[in-house]
Amino acid sequence: MFADWPLLSLLVWTPILGGLVVLLAGDHGGAQGAKRLALIFSTATFILSLSLFTGFDNSTSAMQFVEFYPWVSSFSINYHFGVDGISMPLIILTAFITVIVVIAGWDVIKTKPSQYMAAFLIMEGLMIAVFSALDAIFFYVFWEGMLIPMFIIIGVWGGPNRVYATIKFFIYTFIGSVFMLIAMIYMYYQSGSFSILEMHNLKLSMDEQFWIFLAFLMAFAVKVPMWPVHTWLPDAHVEAPTGGSVILAAIMLKIGGYGFIRFSLPITPDASHMLDWLVILMSLTAVVYIGFVALVQNDMKKLVAYSSISHMGFVTLGLFIVFMIWENPANSNLTGAVLAVEGAMIQMVSHGFISAAMFLAIGVLYDRMHSRNISDYGGVVNTMPVFTAFAVFFAMANVGLPGTSGFVGEFMVILAAFKANFWFAFLAALTLIIGAAYTLWMVKRVYFGDVANENVAKLNDLNAREVLIMSLLAIAVLILGLWPAPLIDVMHASVNNLLHHIAVSKL
Amino acid sequence: MTLDALNISIAWPEIFLLSMTCLLLVVDVFLKQSQRNASYLIAQFSLIGSLVLIWMNMSGQRAEAFNGTFVVDPLADILKIFICAVVALVFVYSRDYLKDRNIFKGEFYVLGLFGVLGMMLMVSSNHMLTLYLGLELLSLSMYAMVAFNRESGTSAEAAMKYFILGAIASGMLLYGISIVYGITGSMNITDIASSLIKQTEMNIGLIFGLVFLIVGLSFKLGAVPFHMWVPDVYHGAPTTVTSYIASAPKIAGFAIIIRVLVEAMGSLHNEWQGMLIILAVLSLAVGNIIAIAQTNLKRMLAYSTISHVGFILLGLLAGTKAGYSSAMFYILVYSLMTLGGFGIILLLARAGFESEELSDLKGLNQRSPWFAFMMLIFMFSMAGVPPTVGFWAKLSVLSAVIEIDMLWLALVGVFFSIIGVYYYLRVIKLMYFDEPIETAAIDNTPGMQIALSFNGLIILLLGVYPGALMALCFSVFAV
Numbered sequence: 001m002f003a004d005w006p007l008l009s010l011l012v013w014t015p016i017l018g019g020l021v022v023l024l025a026g027d028h029g030g031a032q033g034a035k036r037l038a039l040i041f042s043t044a045t046f047i048l049s050l051s052l053f054t055g056f057d058n059s060t061s062a063m064q065f066v067e068f069y070p071w072v073s074s075f076s077i078n079y080h081f082g083v084d085g086i087s088m089p090l091i092i093l094t095a096f097i098t099v100i101v102v103i104a105g106w107d108v109i110k111t112k113p114s115q116y117m118a119a120f121l122i123m124e125g126l127m128i129a130v131f132s133a134l135d136a137i138f139f140y141v142f143w144e145g146m147l148i149p150m151f152i153i154i155g156v157w158g159g160p161n162r163v164y165a166t167i168k169f170f171i172y173t174f175i176g177s178v179f180m181l182i183a184m185i186y187m188y189y190q191s192g193s194f195s196i197l198e199m200h201n202l203k204l205s206m207d208e209q210f211w212i213f214l215a216f217l218m219a220f221a222v223k224v225p226m227w228p229v230h231t232w233l234p235d236a237h238v239e240a241p242t243g244g245s246v247i248l249a250a251i252m253l254k255i256g257g258y259g260f261i262r263f264s265l266p267i268t269p270d271a272s273h274m275l276d277w278l279v280i281l282m283s284l285t286a287v288v289y290i291g292f293v294a295l296v297q298n299d300m301k302k303l304v305a306y307s308s309i310s311h312m313g314f315v316t317l318g319l320f321i322v323f324m325i326w327e328n329p330a331n332s333n334l335t336g337a338v339l340a341v342e343g344a345m346i347q348m349v350s351h352g353f354i355s356a357a358m359f360l361a362i363g364v365l366y367d368r369m370h371s372r373n374i375s376d377y378g379g380v381v382n383t384m385p386v387f388t389a390f391a392v393f394f395a396m397a398n399v400g401l402p403g404t405s406g407f408v409g410e411f412m413v414i415l416a417a418f419k420a421n422f423w424f425a426f427l428a429a430l431t432l433i434i435g436a437a438y439t440l441w442m443v444k445r446v447y448f449g450d451v452a453n454e455n456v457a458k459l460n461d462l463n464a465r466e467v468l469i470m471s472l473l474a475i476a477v478l479i480l481g482l483w484p485a486p487l488i489d490v491m492h493a494s495v496n497n498l499l500h501h502i503a504v505s506k507l
Numbered sequence: 508m509t510l511d512a513l514n515i516s517i518a519w520p521e522i523f524l525l526s527m528t529c530l531l532l533v534v535d536v537f538l539k540q541s542q543r544n545a546s547y548l549i550a551q552f553s554l555i556g557s558l559v560l561i562w563m564n565m566s567g568q569r570a571e572a573f574n575g576t577f578v579v580d581p582l583a584d585i586l587k588i589f590i591c592a593v594v595a596l597v598f599v600y601s602r603d604y605l606k607d608r609n610i611f612k613g614e615f616y617v618l619g620l621f622g623v624l625g626m627m628l629m630v631s632s633n634h635m636l637t638l639y640l641g642l643e644l645l646s647l648s649m650y651a652m653v654a655f656n657r658e659s660g661t662s663a664e665a666a667m668k669y670f671i672l673g674a675i676a677s678g679m680l681l682y683g684i685s686i687v688y689g690i691t692g693s694m695n696i697t698d699i700a701s702s703l704i705k706q707t708e709m710n711i712g713l714i715f716g717l718v719f720l721i722v723g724l725s726f727k728l729g730a731v732p733f734h735m736w737v738p739d740v741y742h743g744a745p746t747t748v749t750s751y752i753a754s755a756p757k758i759a760g761f762a763i764i765i766r767v768l769v770e771a772m773g774s775l776h777n778e779w780q781g782m783l784i785i786l787a788v789l790s791l792a793v794g795n796i797i798a799i800a801q802t803n804l805k806r807m808l809a810y811s812t813i814s815h816v817g818f819i820l821l822g823l824l825a826g827t828k829a830g831y832s833s834a835m836f837y838i839l840v841y842s843l844m845t846l847g848g849f850g851i852i853l854l855l856a857r858a859g860f861e862s863e864e865l866s867d868l869k870g871l872n873q874r875s876p877w878f879a880f881m882m883l884i885f886m887f888s889m890a891g892v893p894p895t896v897g898f899w900a901k902l903s904v905l906s907a908v909i910e911i912d913m914l915w916l917a918l919v920g921v922f923f924s925i926i927g928v929y930y931y932l933r934v935i936k937l938m939y940f941d942e943p944i945e946t947a948a949i950d951n952t953p954g955m956q957i958a959l960s961f962n963g964l965i966i967l968l969l970g971v972y973p974g975a976l977m978a979l980c981f982s983v984f985a986v
Binding site for chain 1: 978
C-alpha cells in the first residue's frame with residue numbers, strides 16, 4: 001500500500017522529526033504527552049518498515065526502494081537510499097527494537113523523559129539511514145551523527161561512571177571511523193564518485209586494497225566490537241541506561257557487521273582474502289576467550305556485554321570464513337559460503353532480539369533492586385515466577401537452544417566452518433559449552449535457589465507493560481528460531497550476488 | 508586624472524562605511540549615555556548598508572580602481588559580505604555585555620567599524636601598500652579594543668602584548684614586502700606575479716622575502732610558532748572584543764594570504780608549500796594538545812582557533828582550486844562557529860560574572876536546554892562531527908590534500924582532530940552530564956537570543972545542505 005511512496009525517506013525522517021516534536025512537547029505533566037507521541041512515532045515507523053517487507057522483491061539482488069537526488073554537487077555526493085536483502089531485515093529490526101525501548105523506558109525514566117525519548121527516536125532515524133545509505137559520505141554522515149544521541153543517552157541517564165564510559169565510547173568509535181573517511185575520500189579520487197555501488201566495481205591494486213581494508217577494519221572492528229578493540233563495550237553497557245544498552249547491543253553492533261558486508265568484502269575482496277586469517281583469529285578469540293571472560297563477571301550487565309562480543313564473533317567468523325571454504329577443494333560451489341554468510345546475517349538479527357531481551361531482563365531487576373550484582377540476587381523465581389519464565393527462556397536462546405533463534409545462526413556458521421577447517425569449527429562450537437556455562441550459571445545464581453535476602457523477598461512480578469515487551473521479544477525469538485525461512489529467502493539473492501562479486505579478484 | 512579613471516564607484520561600500528563611521532564619531536559626542544543605543548543603531552545601519560551596497564555592486568567580474576591598487580572580484584565580494592554580517596552579529600551579542608560592565612560607549616563601535624574598513628581594504632587589496640594600510644587600520648583598532656575596559660589589568664596586559672607582537676609582525680611583513688619590491692620592482696600584486704613568472708632561476712633573496720612575508724602573515728593569523736599572543740589576547744580582552752578578534756579578522760587574514768601567496772607569488776608555490784606544511788602540522792599539534800589542558804573556555808577556544816588555522820593552512824598549501832576553495836569554506840564556517848562559541852559565553856555572562864571558566868558551563872542543559880543544544884552544535888561542528896557544517900569543512904580540506912597525493916598530511920590532520928574531539932566533548936559533558944553550579948536565569952535581550960539561535964541553526968542547516976556555500980567558494984577561484 002505504500003509501494004510508491006519514498007518509503008526509506010519516510011522511515012528515516014519520521015522518527016527524526018518525531019524526535020524534535022517530542023522535544024518540543026517537553027516534560028509537562030509527567031511528560032505523558034511526550035511519551036505518547038514517542039510511542040506513536042516509533043510505532044508508525046515500525047508499521048511503515050513492515051511495508052518494506054511486504055513490498056520487497058525476493059528474486060533480485062538489485063537495490064530496491066531506491067531514492068536518488070543530488071545533494072552536494074561539488075563532491076558529487078548524493079542523497080541516495082536503497083535497500084537489498086541484507087539491509088532490509090536490519091531496518092525492520094531497528095524499528096521494532098525502538099518501539100520496545102520506548103515502552104521499556106515509559107515509567108522508568110524520571111529525569112527529562114522527553115529528551116530521553118527524543119534521543120532514541122532521532123537515533124532510530126539515523127540508524128535506519130545508515131542501513132539504507134548508498135553513498136559513502138551520506139553513510140558516513142549518519143554513521144557519525146548516530147554517536148551524538150548515544151553519547152548523550154549514556155552520559156545523561158547512565159550510571160555512576162557514565163562520563164568515562166561515554167567519552168571512551170565516542171572517542172573509540174571516532175578514531176575508527178576517521179580512517180574510514182580517509183579511505184572513502186581516496187576512493188573518490190580513484191572512481192570519481194562516492195557511490196558505494198561504484199566503489200564495489202572499482203579496480204584497486206593489492207597495496208591500495210590492503211590499506212583500505214585496514215581502514216575499514218578499524219572502523220567496523222571497533223563497532224562490532226572485535227577483540228582486542230572491544231574494551232569500550234563493557235564500560236558503555238554497564239553505565240548506559242537499559243534502553244541505551246538495548247540499542248547498543250541490538251542495533252549498533254550490527255552496524256559494524258553490516259559495514260563488513262557492504263564495504264570491506266565487496267570493495268577489497270583480495271585484501272579480505274589475504275587478511276582473512278586475521279579476522280578469523282580475532283573472531284575465534286572473541287568467541288572463546290571473551291566467553292571465558294564472561295564466565296567470571298559479577299555484574300550481570302557486564303556478563304551479557306561480554307556474551308554479546310562473543311556472539312558477534314560468530315558474525316565476523318561467518319563473513320570471513322568464506323575464503324577458506326573456497327580454498328578447500330571439496331567445495332566447488334557457493335553453497336558452503338552462502339551458508340556462512342547467511343548464518344552470520346541470521347546471527348545478527350537473532351542477537352538483536354536476544355541481547356535486547358537479556359538487557360531488558362536485567363533492566364527489570366535493576367529497576368526494582370538498583371543492583372546489577374549477581375551476588376545480590378538469588379531465588380528470584382519464588383517472588384517473580386512470570387518474569388523468571390521469560391528470563392530463563394531468553395537465557396536458553398542466548399545459549400543457542402534449538403527452537404530459538406540463537407540456534408539457527410550459530411549452527412549455520414559452525415556448519416560452514418566445518419567445510420573450511422575442522423579446528424575452526426571445533427573452536428567455534430566450544431561456545432555452545434562456554435555460553436551455556438556462563439549463562440546458565442548466572443540463571444542459577446540469580447533466579448533459582450532459596451530467596452537470598454529480604455530485598456528479593458519484596459520483589460513484585462512483572463506489570464502489564466513489562467509482560468508486553470517481554471512477550472513481543474519472546475515471540476520474535478521463537479518465530480525466527482522455528483521458521484527462519486522467510487528471512488533467508490529475503491537475503492538469499494543479495495548474499496548470492498555478494499559472494500559472486502567477491503569471488504572475482506579485482507586485481 | 509579624472510574621477511572616471513580612478514573607477515571610484517566600485518569602492519562605494521568602503522566609502523559609505525568610512526563616511527558613516529566618521530558620522531558616528533561626531534554624533535556620538537553629542538549623545539547622553541541614556542541615548543547610547545543610537546550609536547549602536549548607527550553602527551548596525553553602517554554595516555548593513557555596506558553589506559547591501561556590496562550585494563548591489565556584485566558583478567561577478569574583476570575590476571580594479573585607484574590605479575590598480577584596489578580590486579573587486581567575486582572573492583572580495585563574498586568575503587566582505589561575510590565580514591559585515593559576522594561583525595553585525597558581534598555587535599548584537601555585545602550590547603548586553605557592554606551595558607553590564609559600564610563600557611557601553613560609542614568608541615567600541617567606532618573602532619569596530621574602522622576595523623571592518625581595514626578588513627575590507629585587506630580583502631580588496633591589489634597592492635602591497637593597500638594591503639598594509641588595511642592591515643594596520645585593523646590592527647590598531649584591535650589594539651585599542653583589547654584595552655577597551657580601562658579598569659581591567661588583564662586587558663591592559665593583553666593589549667600591550669598584542670601591540671608589541673603585532674608591531675613586530677608588521678615589521679616582518681614590511682621587510683618582506685620591501686625585499687620583494689627590490690627584486691620585482693613593483694608592489695602591485697598583478698605586476699609582482701607577472702614579474703615572478705619570468706624568473707626562471709631560484710632567487711635566494713626572493714625566498715628571504717617570502718619567508719618574512721609568511722612569518723608576518725602567520726603572526727596575524729596565529730599559526731604556530733607565531734601563536735603566542737593568541738591565548739593571552741583572547742583571554743585578556745573583554746569577551747565581546749575576543750569574539751570580534753576571533754571571527755572576522757581571520758576572514759581578512761585568509762584574503763591577504765590569497766592575495767600575497769596565491770595571486771602575487773603563485774609561481775613560488777613549491778617554496779611556500781613546504782613552509783605552510785610545517786606551520787600547519789605544528790598548529791594542528793600545538794592547538795589541539797594544549798587545548799586539553801585549559802580550564803578557561805576563552806583560552807580553550809583560542810587554542811582551538813590555532814588548530815583550525817592549521818586546517819585552513821592545509822587547504823591552502825594544496826595549491827589547487829579545490830584547496831583554496833576548501834580553505835575559504837573552512838574559514839567562513841570557522842568564523843560562524845567560533846562566533847557562536849563566544850556568543851554562548853556572552854549570553855551566560857552578566858554584571859560581575861564573566862562565565863568564562865569551563866566549569867561555569869556546568870549543567871547548562873538544566874538551565875536552558877535550547878542554548879545548551881546550540882553550544883552542542885557549535886562544539887560538534889568545531890570537532891567536525893556530522894551533521895554539522897564543521898564536518899564538511901574538514902572533509903573538503905582533507906579531500907583537497909588527498910587529491911594532491913599528500914595522504915600522510917591528511918592522516919596527520921585526522922589524527923590531531925581525534926585529539927581535538929576530546930576537549931570539545933568535555934564541554935558537552937559539562938553542559939549535559941553535570942549538575943549546575945550557577946542557577947541564575949538567562950535574562951538577555953530577545954534580540955541576542957534570537958541572533959544566537961539563528962547562528963546555531965545556520966551551522967546545522969549548512970551541515971544538512973552544504974552544497975550551495977561549497978559551490979560558491981568553488982566558483983570564486985579562477986585557478
